[in-house]
Amino acid sequence: MTTVTYTVPAIHCGHCIHTIEMEVGELQGIQSVKADQNTKKxxxxxxxxxxxxxxxxxxAEINYPAEGLISL
Ligand SMILES: [Cu+2]
Structure with a gap:
C-alpha cells in the first residue's frame, strides 16, 4: 500500500472535492482519496x-492536474 499527497491548485470548491474523490476513487486499486479544499491537497x-x-x-484528464508530490 502506498500513500501519496499531491498539490492540486485547480481545487476551488466542494464540487471539485467531490469530483476528484469520485473519479479517482473509481480507479482500480484505490483504497482512499481525501481532497482538501483549503490546502488544495x-x-x-x-x-x-x-x-x-x-x-x-x-x-490531468479531469482538469485537476497534480503539480507537486509530497511524500507521505
Ligand atoms: Cu470547484
Whole structure:
C-alpha cells in the first residue's frame, strides 16, 4: 500500500472535492482519496494495479492536474 499527497491548485470548491474523490476513487486499486479544499491537497492511498502514473494521468484528464508530490 502506498500513500501519496499531491498539490492540486485547480481545487476551488466542494464540487471539485467531490469530483476528484469520485473519479479517482473509481480507479482500480484505490483504497482512499481525501481532497482538501483549503490546502488544495489530495491524499491518495492505493495498491496495484493503481499507480502514481495512472493517478496523475487521470487527474490531468479531469482538469485537476497534480503539480507537486509530497511524500507521505
Ligand atoms: Cu470547484
Amino acid at each position: 489530495v491524499q491518495i492511498t492505493f495498491d496495484a494495479p493503481a499507480s502514481e502514473e495512472k493517478i496523475k494521468a487521470l487527474l
